[in-house]
Amino acid sequence: MLLMEALGSGLLGLALAGTASRILATRLPSTRTVLVSGVVGALFGAYLTHMSLGPGHNTLFATLLGGAGVSAVVLSLLLRPAAGPGRSPRRTPFSLSSGG
Numbered sequence: 001m002l003l004m005e006a007l008g009s010g011l012l013g014l015a016l017a018g019t020a021s022r023i024l025a026t027r028l029p030s031t032r033t034v035l036v037s038g039v040v041g042a043l044f045g046a047y048l049t050h051m052s053l054g055p056g057h058n059t060l061f062a063t064l065l066g067g068a069g070v071s072a073v074v075l076s077l078l079l080r081p082a083a084g085p086g087r088s089p090r091r092t093p094f095s096l097s098s099g100g
Contacts, residue, residue: 001058001060002050004060005046005050005058005060005063005064005067006043006046008046008060008063008064008067009042009043009045009046009063009064009067009068009071010039010042010043012042012064012067012068012071013038013039013040013041013042013043013067013068013071014035014038014039014042016038016042016068016071016072016075017034017035017037017038017039017071017075018035018038020034020038020075021034021035024079026082027079027080027081027082028075028078028079028080029078029080033078034075034078037074037075037078038071038074038075039071040074041067041070041071041072041073041074041075042067042068042070042071043067044070045066045067045068045069045070045071046063046064046066046067048066048070049062049063049065049066049067050063050066
């Protein structure tokens with residue numbers, strides 16, 4: 001059962017990351033970073049869900065749902081703001097504004 005949870009979560013995280021990298025390609029870093037982050041987030045989420053449910057309450061659906069949730073959170077942390085009108089496309093991290 002544990003192998004099915006790990007494989008299912010890994011594939012679910014890969015699918016979620018692949019979809020995000022196709023749809024939001026301009027707002028995400030390199031595809032390799034997105035795919036690795038999605039899979040690692042899903043595996044960590046599955047582990048966290050499996051351990052928090054405890055013995056005797058391990059269901060495959062709940063574990064996959066937890067893995068997908070953590071993977072989505074990790075992928076959302078990789079998003080950069082969209083460059084819109086009046087917004088500079090690149091800004092150095094932790095920079096202070098020069099306007100007064």
